[in-house]
Every structure is written in C-alpha cells, then in structure tokens.
Amino acid sequence: MKTVIIATKNEGKAKEFESLFQAKGYKVKTLLDVPHSPDVEETGTTFEENAILKAEAIAKEYNQVVVADDSGLIVDALDGRPGVYSARYAGEEKNDEANTNKVLRELAGVPKEKRTARFYCALAVASPNQETITVSGTIEGIITEQPVGDNGFGYDPIFLVEELGKTTAELTKEEKNKISHRANALKALEDKLDAFLKEEGK
Ligand SMILES: O=c1nc[nH]c2c1ncn2[C@H]1C[C@H](O)[C@@H](COP(=O)(O)OP(=O)(O)OP(=O)(O)O)O1
Numbered sequence: 001m002k003t004v005i006i007a008t009k010n011e012g013k014a015k016e017f018e019s020l021f022q023a024k025g026y027k028v029k030t031l032l033d034v035p036h037s038p039d040v041e042e043t044g045t046t047f048e049e050n051a052i053l054k055a056e057a058i059a060k061e062y063n064q065v066v067v068a069d070d071s072g073l074i075v076d077a078l079d080g081r082p083g084v085y086s087a088r089y090a091g092e093e094k095n096d097e098a099n100t101n102k103v104l105r106e107l108a109g110v111p112k113e114k115r116t117a118r119f120y121c122a123l124a125v126a127s128p129n130q131e132t133i134t135v136s137g138t139i140e141g142i143i144t145e146q147p148v149g150d151n152g153f154g155y156d157p158i159f160l161v162e163e164l165g166k167t168t169a170e171l172t173k174e175e176k177n178k179i180s181h182r183a184n185a186l187k188a189l190e191d192k193l194d195a196f197l198k199e200e201g202k
C-alpha cells in the first residue's frame with residue numbers, strides 16, 4: 001500500500017488522518033512513529049505559514065514527500081483567538097483541558113448568538129524536489145457553555161455543530177471525518193496531491 005508521511009506529533013490528528021487516508025488507499029505514517037524526529041518551531045502568523053514550515057522542514061530532514069497540518073479554533077467574540085496559538089493558548093505545555101477552559105472563561109456571559117466560531121485547517125505538501133502547495137478547509141460551530149463529549153481531541157468538547165445538535169466530541173471519528181475542517185481541506189487537496197505525487201515519480 002502507498003504510504004503518506006504526515007508531519008504531526010498530535011495523536012488526535014494522526015488517528016483522523018489514518019482513517020481519512022485509508023479511504024483513499026493510503027497508509028499513514030506520522031512523526032509519532034519516528035523516534036527523535038525534530039520539533040519544528042511554529043513561528044508563522046498564519047495557519048498556512050506554519051503548515052509550510054512543518055512540511056518543508058520534515059520533507060528536507062527525511063528527503064520525502066510530506067504533508068503537514070496546521071489547524072486551530074477561531075472565535076469571533078475573541079477577535080479570532082486562539083487562532084494560530086490554539087495549541088499553546090493556556091501555555092507552552094499544550095494542555096487541551098486548560099486551553100478549552102481558557103476559552104470558556106473568556107466567553108463567560110457571552111450569549112449563544114455571539115459564540116460563533118470555526119475550526120480552520122491548512123494542509124501543506126512539500127518535497128525537496130517541488131514547490132510546496134497548500135489548501136485549507138473550515139467547519140462552522142458555536143462554543144458551548146461547558147465541555148460535552150469524550151471523543152476527539154483539543155477543542156472538540158466545546159465546539160457545537162448546530163445542524164447536528166452535537167459537539168464534535170460527541171461524534172464518532174467517522175462522523176467527524178465527514179464534515180470536519182480537516183476532511184474539507186483534504187477534499188481540496190485530493191487532485192493536487194495526486195498530481196504532486198505523479199510529478200515526484202518522474
Ligand atoms: O479537529 C480538531 N478538534 C479539536 N481541536 C482541534 C482540531 N484541530 C485542531 N485543533 C486544535 C488542537 C490544537 O490546540 C490546535 C492545533 O495546533 P497545531 O499546531 O496545528 O497541532 P499540534 O501542535 O497539536 O500538533 P502538530 O503541530 O505536531 O501537528 O488546534
């Protein structure tokens with residue numbers, strides 16, 4: 001089976017990508033499978049910039065085609081925060097519970113109609129032999145008053161998908177993978193990735 005390398009150390013993302021790419025006939029390998037892989041500093045000011053930084057650094061390190069995901073939560077009432085700082089919103093140690101609690105605290109007293117938000121996912125594909133490409137995807141939601149659901153990762157327990165009446169942490173992986181920002185970005189990537197891999201084989 002064809003293997004695609006994803007430059008992520010996030011277990012939640014890795015699981016979603018495994019199932020998203022499995023449907024396309026690819027096996028997924030992530031940095032969680034590679035001991036001592038480098039930590040890439042996310043110094044960009046946009047999701048795209050950070051996805052490019054991660055994809056290019058890992059592509060160069062392993063001389064391979066690499067996909068990277070930079071994603072996060074954009075809350076309208078917080079002027080777009082946590083945004084690119086989503087992973088480290090409550091501190092460098094990347095604590096999902098602390099991050100979600102910080103968002104809930106900052107939104108205390110904000111009424112439902114003003115709790116609009118979206119998840120954003122930028123994907124970059126890089127190789128030492130080609131120009132890097134990027135795509136993106138989003139999903140709209142409402143920030144809940146408290147965490148609900150045990151599935152998923154990150155901000156899933158506070159992200160309500162209104163049409164479904166459920167948070168993304170109440171969805172199965174399969175259900176989330178039909179509608180998520182990551183799934184939508186991957187749809188946008190599909191043809192471009194095929195062309196990229198074809199060019200690589202020449
Ligand atoms: O579907 C999602 N459901 C809930 N939360 C999510 C989702 N997608 C991204 N997020 C949150 C998690 C983390 O707080 C940040 C990503 O930060 P981001 O730098 O892209 O990932 P990361 O540092 O966890 O792993 P890595 O950089 O190795 O891929 O946004």
Ligand SMILES: [Mg+2]
Binds near residue numbers: 042087
């Ligand atoms: Mg990161």
